[in-house]
Amino acid sequence: MSRLLVSILVALLASVPLWLTDFYYLHVLIVTGIFIVAAMSLNLLLGYTGQLSLGHVAFFGIGAYTSALVSLGFEVHILPDVTVGMAPKPVWFAMLCATAVAGLTGYAIGKLSFRVRGAYFVIVSISFAEVVRLVALNWVELTQGPMALNNIPALTLGFDGFELSFLRKPAFYLLVLTMLVVCYVIIARLVNSRAGRAMIALRENESLAMSVGIDVTRYLVVATVVSAAMAGMAGALYTHYIRIVDPDIFLFIYTVTMVIMVVTGGKGTLAGPIVGGVIFGIVPEVLRGMEIRPEVQWIAYGVLMVLVVYFLPRGIVPAIESYMSSRRRAPKGEAVAVAPEAPQQ
Amino acid sequence: MLELRDLVCRYGKVTAVKGISLKVERGQLVALIGTNGAGKTTTLKAVSGLLQPAGGSIVFDGVDITRASARKILSLGIAHCPEGRHVFPYMTVEENLEMGCYLRMDKQEIAGDFDRMFEQFPRLAERRQQQAGTLSGGEQQMLAIARALMSRPKLILFDEPSLGLAPNIVERTFDIITGIRDAGTTVLMVEQNALAALEMCDHAYLLESGALALSGSGRELVGNPHVRSAYLAG
Numbered sequence: 001m002s003r004l005l006v007s008i009l010v011a012l013l014a015s016v017p018l019w020l021t022d023f024y025y026l027h028v029l030i031v032t033g034i035f036i037v038a039a040m041s042l043n044l045l046l047g048y049t050g051q052l053s054l055g056h057v058a059f060f061g062i063g064a065y066t067s068a069l070v071s072l073g074f075e076v077h078i079l080p081d082v083t084v085g086m087a088p089k090p091v092w093f094a095m096l097c098a099t100a101v102a103g104l105t106g107y108a109i110g111k112l113s114f115r116v117r118g119a120y121f122v123i124v125s126i127s128f129a130e131v132v133r134l135v136a137l138n139w140v141e142l143t144q145g146p147m148a149l150n151n152i153p154a155l156t157l158g159f160d161g162f163e164l165s166f167l168r169k170p171a172f173y174l175l176v177l178t179m180l181v182v183c184y185v186i187i188a189r190l191v192n193s194r195a196g197r198a199m200i201a202l203r204e205n206e207s208l209a210m211s212v213g214i215d216v217t218r219y220l221v222v223a224t225v226v227s228a229a230m231a232g233m234a235g236a237l238y239t240h241y242i243r244i245v246d247p248d249i250f251l252f253i254y255t256v257t258m259v260i261m262v263v264t265g266g267k268g269t270l271a272g273p274i275v276g277g278v279i280f281g282i283v284p285e286v287l288r289g290m291e292i293r294p295e296v297q298w299i300a301y302g303v304l305m306v307l308v309v310y311f312l313p314r315g316i317v318p319a320i321e322s323y324m325s326s327r328r329r330a331p332k333g334e335a336v337a338v339a340p341e342a343p344q345q
Numbered sequence: 346m347l348e349l350r351d352l353v354c355r356y357g358k359v360t361a362v363k364g365i366s367l368k369v370e371r372g373q374l375v376a377l378i379g380t381n382g383a384g385k386t387t388t389l390k391a392v393s394g395l396l397q398p399a400g401g402s403i404v405f406d407g408v409d410i411t412r413a414s415a416r417k418i419l420s421l422g423i424a425h426c427p428e429g430r431h432v433f434p435y436m437t438v439e440e441n442l443e444m445g446c447y448l449r450m451d452k453q454e455i456a457g458d459f460d461r462m463f464e465q466f467p468r469l470a471e472r473r474q475q476q477a478g479t480l481s482g483g484e485q486q487m488l489a490i491a492r493a494l495m496s497r498p499k500l501i502l503f504d505e506p507s508l509g510l511a512p513n514i515v516e517r518t519f520d521i522i523t524g525i526r527d528a529g530t531t532v533l534m535v536e537q538n539a540l541a542a543l544e545m546c547d548h549a550y551l552l553e554s555g556a557l558a559l560s561g562s563g564r565e566l567v568g569n570p571h572v573r574s575a576y577l578a579g
Binding site (some may be wrong): 194197198200201204205207208209210211212213214215 | 395416431443444
């Protein structure tokens, strides 16, 4: 897609709060946008390095809790007479902390778990998310457990005599859109760099990647750190938007939602998580609006998912791309490229 | 140039290579022949660092590389062209070649090498923007060889270069490998097609169940009665 087209699209999206006055729709767009950022971060791991992290929501949740706690302040008793605490800090600072903490967690998990690959990594990532959820549920002094952290402040950016508040939906929508564009640019630059080439190489054929001199583990860790930090940032956005956070944020279904967005949109493509995110973020709301029974809504959602995966196994974006390129090529009388077989080990 | 001393490699409890010692002299084309499971591929993997040997030592140009990483070994000048003509299927021909010089930083020289590769392999030039997975078997093999050459190796390891290729392509592949040796790059090649390998090599080693059974010039091995009956069918 050309740069101009993208700019027009972004400008169009930025103009949404001007003409969309129904806050309910704006709310749907905001939540969808936050999930798209999370899905994009997952795509960096799943799509570009080929590692399926089924615990991705852990980074999202860690970001959400970190940001909430830093902005609210906390005090915990670690030993009978040792207390660790922190006074409330500005929200923008809390969000940066959330990004950093999630990134550090990603580093630790990457270092630990990339000794194992494939199915074992999937298991490690699920277990990690579950452990974090149990901590959030049971460390009541820090997290309030199931009582949830509430009254989380909204983001305000203050300059001299001028205060910008992101309490209202139109402003928050623009914030999410900005973050989405920033994350997109970061990922695009990363995957088109030397590091990105290395990640794709190791996804396609790990032993071959090693034999051309790629430090496989190092790039896996880089991808995990960036991915985790981005997911943490998305979690922080979510926290300061919803303004309440409880352990349910670590539910497995959120990871599944992100995976569905990435896989249906097209893993390993830049636009894939956005397309998948728009479809699976908005479809449930559209179905809800149709005033059909909830059971039927979920069935329709499931059927749609099965259809996409069945007919477009590589995802929506690659399907469109190969359709476009086959149309471009057809007049020249060249054979349409057949998708190569997956590399065997 | 390359010397293995009592190399031992294990997969778990199975010992695949049971103490092999061999030498590859500079400028030679050395063949490693033997049946399936003789330990040929394992030996190559140990040399290129894709596998950690359990014992013995590997010395390249006076440097002990027994426990070195694949990255380090490549930067010392050993390229590995793995079995089954592995390419990165969803990358274009050009990107595959770029991966071959991943460790090189000399951009100008790389551009020259690209031109040379495309000159040497005109089929690849025609298909430089095509995904490698869509190439024919022979083209993929050419690409794998070209990619290995892009790192400007001093020693290049070929693992079963003829595997699964049409006979005319096999011949062409062997010509290319001989050409690489003639251009001054040392070659260590594992090959099941024993006759062809023995005819083209300067020196050969025969492996049998993880141990060295015979060594000598290609001609000597072709003349050996054991080799004749077991590997050259009569």
